[in-house]
Amino acid sequence: MAYMKDDQRKKLAVDVTRNSKGATKYILITISVLFVFFMLILPLFSVIVNSLKEGLGFYLEAISTEYVLAALGVTILATVITVIVNTFFGIVASWALTKFTFKGKQFIATLIDIPFSISPVIAGLAYIMTFGRSGWAKPVVDWINDMLGTDIKIVFAIPGVVLATIFVTFPFISRELIPVLNAQGTDEEEAAALMGAKGWTIFKRITFPHIKWALVYGVILCTARALGEFGAVNALSKTRGETFTLPLEIDALYLAGSADSITASFAVSSILVIIAVIVLILRNIFEHKSKANREV
Amino acid sequence: MAKARKFRGGRVIPGFGLTFGITIAMLSILILIPLASVLFQSFRLSPSEFWGIISMPNVKHAFATSIGCAFIAAVINSIFGIMLAWVLVRYEFPCKRIMDGVIELPFCLPTAVAGITLSKMYSTKGEIGGPLFDWFGLRISYTHVGLVIALIFIGIPFVVRAIQPVLEKLDSQYEEAAYILGASRRKTFFKVIIPELRPALLTGFGLAFARGIGEYGSVIYISGNNEKEHTQVVSYIIMQKLNYLEYESATAIALIMLIISFILLLFINIIQIRQSRRTNNI
Numbered sequence: 001m002a003y004m005k006d007d008q009r010k011k012l013a014v015d016v017t018r019n020s021k022g023a024t025k026y027i028l029i030t031i032s033v034l035f036v037f038f039m040l041i042l043p044l045f046s047v048i049v050n051s052l053k054e055g056l057g058f059y060l061e062a063i064s065t066e067y068v069l070a071a072l073g074v075t076i077l078a079t080v081i082t083v084i085v086n087t088f089f090g091i092v093a094s095w096a097l098t099k100f101t102f103k104g105k106q107f108i109a110t111l112i113d114i115p116f117s118i119s120p121v122i123a124g125l126a127y128i129m130t131f132g133r134s135g136w137a138k139p140v141v142d143w144i145n146d147m148l149g150t151d152i153k154i155v156f157a158i159p160g161v162v163l164a165t166i167f168v169t170f171p172f173i174s175r176e177l178i179p180v181l182n183a184q185g186t187d188e189e190e191a192a193a194l195m196g197a198k199g200w201t202i203f204k205r206i207t208f209p210h211i212k213w214a215l216v217y218g219v220i221l222c223t224a225r226a227l228g229e230f231g232a233v234n235a236l237s238k239t240r241g242e243t244f245t246l247p248l249e250i251d252a253l254y255l256a257g258s259a260d261s262i263t264a265s266f267a268v269s270s271i272l273v274i275i276a277v278i279v280l281i282l283r284n285i286f287e288h289k290s291k292a293n294r295e296v
Numbered sequence: 297m298a299k300a301r302k303f304r305g306g307r308v309i310p311g312f313g314l315t316f317g318i319t320i321a322m323l324s325i326l327i328l329i330p331l332a333s334v335l336f337q338s339f340r341l342s343p344s345e346f347w348g349i350i351s352m353p354n355v356k357h358a359f360a361t362s363i364g365c366a367f368i369a370a371v372i373n374s375i376f377g378i379m380l381a382w383v384l385v386r387y388e389f390p391c392k393r394i395m396d397g398v399i400e401l402p403f404c405l406p407t408a409v410a411g412i413t414l415s416k417m418y419s420t421k422g423e424i425g426g427p428l429f430d431w432f433g434l435r436i437s438y439t440h441v442g443l444v445i446a447l448i449f450i451g452i453p454f455v456v457r458a459i460q461p462v463l464e465k466l467d468s469q470y471e472e473a474a475y476i477l478g479a480s481r482r483k484t485f486f487k488v489i490i491p492e493l494r495p496a497l498l499t500g501f502g503l504a505f506a507r508g509i510g511e512y513g514s515v516i517y518i519s520g521n522n523e524k525e526h527t528q529v530v531s532y533i534i535m536q537k538l539n540y541l542e543y544e545s546a547t548a549i550a551l552i553m554l555i556i557s558f559i560l561l562l563f564i565n566i567i568q569i570r571q572s573r574r575t576n577n578i
Contacts, residue, residue, distance in 0.1 A: 024481070025387055028379060028382065028383050028387070029383055029387055029389055031379065032376075032379055032380050032383040032384075032395070033395065035376055035379075035380070036380070036395050036398055036399070038424070039445075039448065039449055039452065040398050040399070040401050040402070040449070040452075041398060042417065042423065042424070043405075043410065043413045043414060043417060043449075044401070046413050046416065046417050046422075046423055047409065047413050050413075050416060085322075089318075089319070089322050092315045092318045092319055092322075093315070093318075093319040093322075093323075095311065095315045096312065096315035096316045096318075096319045097319070099309050099311075099312075100307055100309065100312045100316075102312075102316075106565065106569060108319070108320075108323070109565075110561060110562070110565050111323060111327070111328065112323060112327075113561060113565075114327055114331070114557075114561065115327065116503070116506075116507075116561075117503070117506035117507065117510070117557045117560055117561045117564075118331075118510055118553070118554060118557045119509070119510025119511070119512060119530070119531045119534070119550075119553055119557075120510070120512055120513075120531075121510075121512050121531040121534045121535050121538075121550075122331075122334065122510070122531075122534065122550045122553060122554065123330075124538070125334060125534060125538060125546055125547065125550050126330035126331050126333060126334050126550075127330050128538065128543070129330070129333040129334050129337045129543070129547060130329065130330045130333040132543075134337070134543065135333060136333065136336075137333075163326070166326055167326060167327065167330070170326060170327060186309060189308075189309045190308045190309060193308045193309050193310060194308060198310065199309075199310040199311040199314075202309070202310070203311075221403065221404070224403070224404040225403070225404075227406065228404075228405065228406025228407065228408070228409065229406075230406060230407050230408040230512065230513035231407070231512035231513055231531060231535075234512075234513075234535065235535060235538055246406075247406050247407075247408040247409070247513070248408075250406075250408050250409065250412065251408055254412045254517065262416075265412060266412070266413075266416075269406075269408075269409040269412065269413070272405070272406050272409050273405065273409060276401065276404040276405045276406070276409075279404045280397050280398070280400060280401060280404055281397070283397070283400065283404070284393070284396075284397040
């Protein structure tokens, strides 16, 4: 099909499907729209409606209690650290996995993807087993505390919350970067290296412009997931008002069970829903930019 | 390309040692060593103790519930996933971009928020559950049906996003040929398009299934966690054991979950390697 350009062909395919009777098309579109509406859009409205059930005054009060503000602080702290660590890892790992050929590359790529497919609760459990009372790394942490005179706790404290959040969102950024870098190939970097450019210069001048939008896009997704992480953090954080994140606060309010506290939990949820919607919009903008960038 | 470089010996692009080292170090410290701790802790149990924990009725039921519901949800998601991807790639209609964007909502929405919202919506007094209960006497929240709905919510983007790019790139010449040769559109779809989509569909199915088995936040509210009605999921049981400080039981159950995840991950990766080989050869 070399005689037809890509977009021409696509158009023909669309025409073939289109010229046929419209009934199937409209049935499929209707079912899809209904599915998306009932499964995805209605829950969003439901959160907002439920959060405003007791009026705006109650809403504002509910989202500004001491517990919620403390949880917001912990959430932001954990998210910022997580995004920094995972961005660094994502760039380094995707460079190592796409610019070189070595044995076991696919295996490492699979290992990086582990957090995608395991239960977040297991992530929490893993850190308890490592740093908790019976964990083998507990003496190491104790030793460091003795040496430095500090009192660092990991499990059931902020560092545990941060570690759990990092674990769960670990592959997000490398996952976005690897396909872009694979598609780009290594020719340009090789040429630059042969002409004498140093590693950092190559990255900054050649690789980075290619991955810029994919990186932004990965960072946004990672932020969203870090803000909302629940299962792993739930295992590692037990003190309301101190180590609770927003999702844990929502959980606590919801399980308290009174009509007021349930409305309050929806009010706190609405903050995260608004963030999720903003993330979706940004993500769409950057996805289109990243695609356009790739095609150039 | 790769071979030529190997012949010359050494690599042209700098930074292999550094980036590879950092990747392995971070991967080990943050992911592999903590997971290995779970493995070693569970080795402290004798085989009979281990078996005793795994074969407790509530644990067995939880595994059956998690795997069964995740499977059903992944099947439903595969069907709707193909349809949504097809509609988004092949048809033009108003609000298409919004619909395309909304597909990813479950990735961005915190699972706990999704959980409490779905649970409320499908309860006997909720927006959807209310009418269903009043008219048909159906209960959705706190049953297996509710659990499956939460898992459909969580899993749908995996399938759509796996199929969409393949469908976009799908060479239409086979489709045109089939159509010109007189195959009906339905026949063209099932005999020409579906086989091409199969690897992507299996990947999406695998990802949705794996995510569903381990899902916690979005299912614990809607499932009701009733031991008698077998609506407890495995993640809930692990969390319950953690709260009671029964670490041995938690690690034993987690080990089985890890094994299941690894098998699924391996399966997904094999499909993806095969798929990329096939597309590279063309």
